[in-house]
Amino acid sequence: MAFAWVAAFVLVALIPDARIMTAVGYAPIFLVGLPFGWPDANYFELAFPWPVVNMLLCAGGGVLWAGAALAFQRRTAGACESCGRTHGRSGMGVSRIARWGTWAAYVGFAVPLFYSVVRWAWALGVPLLFSEEGIKWLHETGMAWAGAGLATFGALGGVLTLGLARPWGRIWPRWVPVLAGRAVNPRLPVTLGALVTGVLASAGMVAIRITDWADPQAWLTSPMAYWPLWAAALGMATLGYYFRTRPECRRCGSARPAALVR
Structure with missing residues (x-):
């Protein structure tokens, strides 16, 4: 194993x-x-x-x-091969992970915001954590606005991460056309969260290898240095959401612990 x-x-x-x-x-x-x-x-x-x-x-x-x-x-x-539940256990470990997942969702919201603010600043010509020559090159090549678009979707992803801890992550909010008020299929957030976690994990390992961790200024001011934290936070938030929303198992009949039912 x-x-x-x-x-x-x-x-x-x-x-x-x-x-x-x-x-x-x-x-x-x-x-x-x-x-x-x-x-x-x-x-x-x-x-x-x-x-x-x-x-x-x-x-x-x-x-x-x-x-x-x-x-x-x-x-x-000796657990259920479908859901992983084990009869006769209290489920306190699952409840703890679910609570940690709630706090992790807020971290997963904050980290991409930092990255997005930096890229938006570059698009506006502000040399935030970057040289003026580098800003000029970004605008000459058009990469500045591509980066701003990437930052926008990154911030949107951070907002969606909040849904793993908020009620609108289970019920479609009223501003969503057609689906408003309907229950969210938990498989959608869990699948997307797991996929993005894997993508962030690979990028985060690159950031770990190329960051000069001996120089605090180098990693404190680098948006890439926070990618590993982003991956860990999103992974934990997704796992917590899964434990809070997984339905009764059709194979073994186990349901969510009462502490997770809200």
């Missing part, structure tokens, strides 16, 4: 790099700009060359290793 979990971590977090995060982050920008012919580039050709496709294949293999490890872990612990 240890080997399987290590293999999963290596394939998901260590082998891929930040190019997967770049491909995912810029996808909404290309989708929004597609009707207007902007940016003037082939998204799939730029975002998914063979090295990036290979990373995605490795990450997919890591997900399979994680699934195998989880199934083996449940089976050998």
